[in-house]
Amino acid sequence: MSNRDRPMIIGAYLAYGTGHHAASWRHPDTPVDGALDIRHYAAMAQCAERGLLDFIFLSDTPSVFNDDKEGFGGRVVGLEPITLLSALAMVTTDIGLVATASTTYNSPYNVARQFASLDHISQGRAGWNVVTTSKSQAAGNFGLSAHPAHDIRYDIADEFVEIAKQLWQTWPDEALIRNKDSGKFYDPLKRKFTSFKGEHLSLHGELNVAESPQRFPLIIQSGTSDRGIDLAARTAEVIFTAQTQISSSIDFSRRVKQKLSHYGRPADAIRILPGISPYAARTKREAKSKYDALQQLIHPKLGLSMLADLLGGFDLTGYDLDGPLPELPDSNGNKSRRRLIEKMARQESLSIRQLYQRLTASRGHVAVVGTYEEVAEVLIEWFESGACDGFNLMPPTYPNDLNSFVEEIIPILQERGVYKSAYGSGPLRSKLFQAQ
Ligand SMILES: Cc1cc2nc3c(=O)[nH]c(=O)nc-3n(C[C@H](O)[C@H](O)[C@H](O)COP(=O)(O)O)c2cc1C
Numbered sequence: 001m002s003n004r005d006r007p008m009i010i011g012a013y014l015a016y017g018t019g020h021h022a023a024s025w026r027h028p029d030t031p032v033d034g035a036l037d038i039r040h041y042a043a044m045a046q047c048a049e050r051g052l053l054d055f056i057f058l059s060d061t062p063s064v065f066n067d068d069k070e071g072f073g074g075r076v077v078g079l080e081p082i083t084l085l086s087a088l089a090m091v092t093t094d095i096g097l098v099a100t101a102s103t104t105y106n107s108p109y110n111v112a113r114q115f116a117s118l119d120h121i122s123q124g125r126a127g128w129n130v131v132t133t134s135k136s137q138a139a140g141n142f143g144l145s146a147h148p149a150h151d152i153r154y155d156i157a158d159e160f161v162e163i164a165k166q167l168w169q170t171w172p173d174e175a176l177i178r179n180k181d182s183g184k185f186y187d188p189l190k191r192k193f194t195s196f197k198g199e200h201l202s203l204h205g206e207l208n209v210a211e212s213p214q215r216f217p218l219i220i221q222s223g224t225s226d227r228g229i230d231l232a233a234r235t236a237e238v239i240f241t242a243q244t245q246i247s248s249s250i251d252f253s254r255r256v257k258q259k260l261s262h263y264g265r266p267a268d269a270i271r272i273l274p275g276i277s278p279y280a281a282r283t284k285r286e287a288k289s290k291y292d293a294l295q296q297l298i299h300p301k302l303g304l305s306m307l308a309d310l311l312g313g314f315d316l317t318g319y320d321l322d323g324p325l326p327e328l329p330d331s332n333g334n335k336s337r338r339r340l341i342e343k344m345a346r347q348e349s350l351s352i353r354q355l356y357q358r359l360t361a362s363r364g365h366v367a368v369v370g371t372y373e374e375v376a377e378v379l380i381e382w383f384e385s386g387a388c389d390g391f392n393l394m395p396p397t398y399p400n401d402l403n404s405f406v407e408e409i410i411p412i413l414q415e416r417g418v419y420k421s422a423y424g425s426g427p428l429r430s431k432l433f434q435a436q
Contacts, residue, residue: 007420008383008413009271009390009432011055011098012048012402014041016075019397020277022066022306022360023297025074030397035078038087044399045088048095051406052420054432055096055127057240057392058084062105063138068305082114089122096428098127098220103160104153105133105142108203111160112167115217116209124213124427129220129240130231132157134337136313150335152200154227159198161219161235166194168216170207214427224252224336233259236270237429240392242337242364243274244344249387271389271432274382275365277396278375280404291369294396295357303356310359312338321353337364365394372404376412383418 017035018024025032034040045056058081066073081099089097097118101111111128119126132154136147148156175190196203221232222240232239239256243249249272257267279294281287300321308315312335314328325345328338341364345355361367368378382388395401413419424431 006389006434008379008418009054009273010410010419011057011096011273011390011392012044012053013057013059013275013392013394014044014048014398014402015057015059015078015081016065017078017398018074019401020362020394021294021396022074022302023294023299024397026297027294027397029400034398035075038079038084040399041079041084041088042091044402045092045095047399047403047406049092051410052423053095053393053406054390055098055125055428056085056088057098057127057129058100059129060100060102061133061135061138062102063135063141065135066302066306066309068302070301072299072302073305082118085126086118086121089118089125094125094423094431096125096127096218096431097122098129098218100129100131100222102131102133102138103157104148105138106160108160108163108201109167109205109207112164112207113209115164116168116207116212119212119214119217120209124429126212126214127218127220127238127428129222130157130161130236131222134312135309150225151227154223154231156200157231158234159196159201161231162198163194163196163201163203165216165235166192166196167203167205167207168211170194171210173211176210214429218429218432228336229256229259232256232270233263233265238271238273238432241272241274242340243387244340244364244366246382246385246387249274249382250385253387273390273392274388275362275392275394276379277362277365277367277394278401278405278409279361279367279369279396280372280375280401280409282371284369284371284374287369287371290396291361291367295361298357298360300353303353303360306360306363307341307352307356310337310341310364316352319352322351324349325352325355340364361396362394365392372408373412376409376416379409379413380416380418 018030024030031040048056060081065075085097085099115126115128139147169192175187177184177187219236220238221236224241253272260269279287279291281290304316368375414421424434
């Protein structure tokens, strides 16, 4: 099936209050306290909905996000995503509401309960980005002396998702009779008890939230390692990924499809969405100066600490900033992103400084600097080549780059026939999977 048979999917990745560029909080047009401002988020959610974007996505880690320890990182405080999305559900009607929840630092019961509640509150618009958490500093917040190893985290994740799926079946619609005349509220024979004993997790109990409009939230997975792809192929409906080239995204998509067939699922059972950060303006010159202005706002200490973080916690202090990336020892953190960064550094002979400048612009996702038409062309090229089913839009600054995407780029995509002109019907899952 060619991607033309269905519309491009675009979600608004709206974490970090002021934008995806690491220095966005210093930009004169961003609200410096945006990460804690519900009115700012409500206005952005409504803007995304005006542009018919498919969902809002809030990534998360249960720890301080980018802490350079010296005070230059602007992403150290924010709102808990499910709480924030519940509030946004009340000021929107159609857009999907997707949040990350960690399978390493949560209990399946709490996560199942939160997403079932969000799905009720939003009338079928909830999505769960299942992650094992890449930041090792989360461990201390949960009384652990170390971040569990990569494979163990995925073993736990496999069991976690399985338990959550069982819990979501506790109260099927037909179990809740609610008959005022007979006085019978539920049918005890239809209520389903969960009994799970795994290697890492066990649960014997029941959820206290009724079956939600989607039955369970849309399941998204965003790890790109072999274990991540395996988890996705078994359980996910959407994959978020960082890809910098059409060819690598096509390879990635092929790997996912092979794994899907291994689990007996059809090749189009998963929607693949790479991130993209457009630095767009009316003219190329304006777009370039927007990009350069933001790059100049990155403090070198912040750039270096972000790079260390993306490399899985490897500290590069003491290395020559204008020298090459050294050979790095193995890491327990984010393996796929690190491989991507190492490859980029070697292929393009980038120095450490050039590398962090490149990465802080989009954190290993595609960054496009160009006119609105040029950005639209890039999106269409990726989409039509089969490299992806759509994108996770990562505006460099909020709210302006989100507004201009909705006002300037969406109409071009609509004109070119790749983007919808109205929301589809039904809950989030059916919107993403219905044909044009
Ligand atoms: C678009 C996107 C969003 C992501 N969001 C999160 C997130 O919110 N929290 C997190 O810990 N990791 C997030 N990740 C990273 C992966 O989930 C992370 O790499 C995972 O912890 C282990 O990955 P691996 O399977 O690639 O080794 C995200 C990745 C992508 C591409």
